[in-house]
Amino acid sequence: MDYGYIINTLFVLFSMTLIILMVPGFAMLEAGIVRTKNVTSVLTVNVMIYVIASLAFILIGYDFAFGNTQITTLSPLAFVMFQMAFVGKAINIMSGGVGERAKIFPLTLFTFIMGALIYPFMVNISWGSDILKDTLFDLNMHDLAGSTVIHSTGGWALLAAILIIGSRKGRYVNNQIKVIPASNIPLVTLGALLLWIGWFGFNGGSVGNIASKEAADTVALTIFNTNTAGLAGALSAGIFIYVRYKLFDITMILNGALGGLVAITAGADILNTANSLIIGGIGGILVVIAVPLFDKVRIDDPVGALSVHLVNGIWGTIAVGIFANDAAITLLGQIKGVAVIGILVFSISYTIIYAINKFMPFRAEDDAQMEGLDESECGIESYPEFSRTI
Secondary structure, eight states: OOHHHHHHHHHHHHHHHHHHTHHHHHHHHHHHHSOGGGHHHHHHHHHHHHHHHHHHIIIIIHHHHHTTOOOOSSOHHHHHHHHHHHHHHHHHHHHHHTTTTBOHHHHHHHHHHIIIIIHHHHHHTTTSOOTTTTSTTOOOOOOSSOIIIIIIHHHHHHHHHHHHHOOOTTSEETTEEOOOOOSOHHHHHHHHHHHHHHHHHHHHGGGOOOSSHHHHHHHHHHHHHHHHHHHHHHHHHHHHHHHHHSSOOHHHHHHHHHHHHHHHTTTTTTOOHHHHHHHHHHHHHHHHHHHHHHHHTTOOOTTOHIIIIIIHHHHHHHHHHHHOOOTTOOHHHHHHHHHHHHHHHHHHHHHHHHHHHHHSOSBOOHHHHHHOHIIIIISOOSOTTSOOOO
16 A cells, blocks of 8 residues: 555645635635725625635646656546645735726626636646746746745736726826725634645645655644744834834735745745845835835735735745755745746736736626625625615
8 A cells, every 4th residue: 555645645635625714714814904895796706716716627737737647656637626726826915906997797707717827827837847947937936835936926916907097086086195994803823824824835835745754744844834924924013113103904914824825835845044034024024015016006905915925935935045044945946036027927817817807897886885895796795784884
């Protein structure tokens, strides 16, 4: 009996389950951030992303990403399920960032294209079968679980969408930024902590093998570094926000933790504890700095997804080139990977979203935004007994 095969299969299936736990994580975080009149629409989008992106990847995207790659150390179906669990995460990054003004149907259509073509293409030239090997797109970067391939991919697509869709009605008035407070901080906290837990499967499972002492040690190192970076990100964000504003902002502390987790995702398997503390700590500070900077240039991102996922996806990938003690990993190679993925995803996403938007507007009408997308898009309010706020 091949016990290694069985153990690896069980390990990857368990990791896949933890990653899918991030679906309610994203859903709860976003539902807590948006106003009560938009909660149902946000939850609907998150469910549809999981359903549509997963089916698109299984039916089309997986073969595009991995071609005829032979999986022999575990069940091939377990490997497919694990890779499927990743695809929705790239698009979940988008859903919160365009919250409260994006219509469900065009966003779902883009979800299918992302799951079937855009994300698999990025996987192909980084982790997969590489149909463009020995070309400019032949990437030699170390990106264990996708600081760039997943998080930056989602971030670049989100940036393209925001530039086309625009900001929420009333967010920027007379050169002033109107603060729109979160509707449910307990849900934000629950969502962020579910994401944190899911990250152990996200990064740990990406090692792909646990059936030997060496592999088990690598998995343990990966999960240890992942958690350490999250802790450092939360702490650094909390300290920085307090020094700057004399307040403990729980949303910033949680986003700081997520920023640290994104940042360590590229190199959690090869870095040490000190590296993880530094990378995660810087990641948390970057979130606090980036959130107001995006607002200053009128890029409306309700959940701070660009600051968490795009900024720290870039930082985490480059950080591997700075800290890794491996001659095969170079800073130039890491930067090239960030640049190639960024240019490809942003240009492709912008073109597709622009085209869809021409015949199927992404942006809800101003009246619908005032009324709330729950009413216009879903016909069901999450909190019908609550008085509405604008």
